[in-house]
Amino acid sequence: MTAHLADPEHNPSFTRGIFLGEIREDLVFPFPELTPPDRESLHAILESFGDWSRATVDSARLDREGRFPDEVRAGMAELGMMGLNIPEEYGGFGASALLFSRVFAEVGTTDAALAVYFGAHQSIGCKGITLFGTDDQKQRWLTQCASGERVAAFCLTEAGSGSDAQAMRTTAVPSADGTHYVMNGEKIWISNAGYAGVFTVFAKVPVEVDGKAKQRVTAFIVDAHAPGVSLGKIEEKMGIKASDTRTISFENVRVPVEDRLGEVGGGFKIALEILNSGRLGLAAGSSRGTRAILNLALAYAKDRKQFGRPIGSFEMIQRKFALAAADCYAADAGWMICASMVDRGGIDFSLETAACKVFASELSFRSACDAQQIAGGLGYSKEYPYEQAVRDSRIMLIFEGTNEILRALIALSGLQQPGEQLKELGRAFRDPLRALGAIGSYIGGKVKRQLAAPCFTRVHPALASEAESVCKAVQDLSGAVEKLLMEHGKDVIERQFHQERLANAAMDIFLSTATLSRATWAIEKAGGPEKATADMDNARIFIPVAMRRTRRALRALSHNQDGRLKTLAERAMEEGSLTVETPTDA
DSSP: OOTTOOOTTTSOOHHHHHHTTOOOGGGTOSOOOOOHHHHHHHHHHHHHHHHHHHHHOOHHHHHHHTSOOHHHHHHHHHTTGGGTTSOGGGTSOOOOHHHHHHHHHHHHHHOHHHHHHHHIIIIIITHHHHHHOOHHHIIIIIHHHHHTSSEEEEEOOBTTBSSOGGGOOOEEEEOTTSSEEEEEEEEEEEETTTTEEEEEEEEEEEEEETTEEEEEEEEEEEETTSTTEEEOOOOOOSSOTTSOEEEEEEEEEEEEGGGEESSTTOHHHHHHHHHHHHHHHHHHHHHHHHHHHHHHHHHHHHHOEETTEEGGGSHHHHHHHHHHHHHHHHHHHHHHHHHHHHHHOSSOOHHHHHHHHHHHHHHHHHHHHHHHHHHGGGGGSTTSSHHHHHHHHHGGGTTTSOHHHHHHHHHHHHHHHHHHHHHHHHHHHHSGGGOHHHHHHHHHHHHHHHHSOOOOSSSOGGGHHHHHHHHHHHHHHHHHHHHHHHHHGGGGGGOHHHHHHHHHHHHHHHHHHHHHHHHHHHHHHHTSGGGOHHHHHHHHHHHHHHHHHHHHHHHTTTSOOHHHHHHHHHHHHHHTSSSSOOTTTO
């Protein structure tokens, strides 16, 4: 089992643990650091990329022209950027997840469309080959991807199956002689489509199970130039305009059997694993993008004077910067810990990368809007970078799983183990004499959870109050989960209002824990809390705010207006009109 797989069925998870009332401290402490060789490599990569990008990458021009000039794509290949996280034995650099994510963030700061080009190629485009390919497949495909000779793209989404990948219609039928598959179908919204030389494609393969015909999602490596592959027109998008996004059609495309990726029926798992790690780059890029656009807004707020003083001296403006600073601190802590989980191996990081992607993407979009607001009328002009930042950052809430779907993923995955425990308990009570041990164990555990909150042992004492509030939130979350499952049972799958609340609470708990880990590391490295005041301030802003959100979310599980919300929404859907007519028009 490769270290870079989340493998939820076997590996421990911090976020799954908090649904059970547990704090698996060893998964998030100590805070990760780059190894000395990685730190040296990072400085060299950032320096060379920075020199090249300042001379070559004009973000406003890319947005205006909607394409990458040849020198940009050639330059990325010459710098070795296209093989950064491809293993060395296949011509790549073999970067750790921590190193790769930090470089991804820098590319995103330079230009969002360039980050999509870079990430669609390595984070998802050829990632499946890296994780699941045979040595022959890696030799034939990864070496060309690492050099930039071939650009990779990830082909999952279809018109009728956005987040519901099981509903896809693309098929790959094995030939009678067993030498190849014949692929037919269409994929939409494919990043890098026009630049790509190789696709990772997901299609349904017909199989027979217990004498019945079934179709199983399977992954394939497809030559982008194979006969029968055709491209649609370039999509005209709101932002990331230089990213080449198109529909790809497959008409009787012959895919050699040796280019099937993994086993028949293993495609869904492969797709999930690719996206699990791919979200990490989006989180890092969004966090770094937040810093970049607000740094511009900071400079403007210092220079722009109103009423005889800089607008940055007014508290309404200061509040925007302060909250974004604390959120950015937490977002960076989150993606760094996730990256270290990937690098360590043996940890299920699927819910953590989802949480980081949701939080950082929403932070990035919100911060771009705040920067635009601070700039006032200038922010609305194409002459300045603010309006492009708003357009470019908006896609991050949709990419690689919409934030709504990821919230459902976090909640339902977190509920799985508590639900299984309660199901076992239900069976035990049907035959109590034979199951006294199980019943006693559950009751004893419940009493312990109610009387004593889980606690941190590795947080610096200066952050004891913040740590205690997070511990209390974990205890409250597990209690709320148990109550919810007992009340709704399996029907909780349809209770998305509740899923959203649980996910928001879990995300805030994880990011607060990451913040505690980072601030503890900073205090110890500096030699005391009085020497790490910036870290302390960030932690003492973010964690109380996050814990207030958590308390509100958990309280709303039992005190809410969900019924009225459904009534309003369903009435609007039925009538095709948002709400009652304005009195002037009635």
